[in-house]
Amino acid sequence: MNIGFAMCGSFCTFHDVFPIMEQLAQNHTVIPIFSHNVSTIDSRFGSAKDHWHRATEICGRTPLCTIADVEPIGPKKLLDILIIAPCTGNTLAKLSHGIADTPVTMAAKSHLRNGRPVLVAVSTNDALSGAAENIGKLLARKHYYFVPFRQDDPEKKPTSMVACFDRIPQAMQAAAEGWQLQPVLV
Secondary structure, eight states: OEEEEEEOSOGGGHHHHHHHHHHHHTTSEEEEEEOHHHHHOOBTTBOHHHHHHHHHHHHSSOOBOSHHHHGGGTTTTOOSEEEEEEEOHHHHHHHHTTOOOSHHHHHHHHHHTTTOOEEEEEEETTTTTTTHHHHHHHHTSTTEEEOOEEESOTTTOTTOEEEOGGGHHHHHHHHHTTOOOSOSBO
């Protein structure tokens, strides 16, 4: 299977996401895709350069980091599935409104033209507030599937939710077969 693995700037989740990318790369072709933020921001969770090198090492290819890089995904039918992990609230909003102005959202738009699945692994502090509407829209939209997600800190961040990243392989298989892994909320 050819997998697009798009990463958005929820940097605090990268320690959970990179091992899944590595696991998938053992049996599949994985093409890394970075949002502008992932490819340019150095944070307390690592530098952009370190993330770029890690993805390159895992996948055996450099991340696609521009809109021009990802635009051929659809016309050339490069992917069987696109995974967006982590998917920030900003990207959720853009996807739900059909905005394709970043490498990740353009990858999704280009990929969806072929009616192929997009698997979303949510990571946002406002999933149960501002981003809830966008999650709902994507849950109802054809070809979008979600990795099961949960509240990550109900006491200190009551509206925050994060995907169960370890369930990406199982959710990916379900999405490839055309069904949503249940339960969505765990």
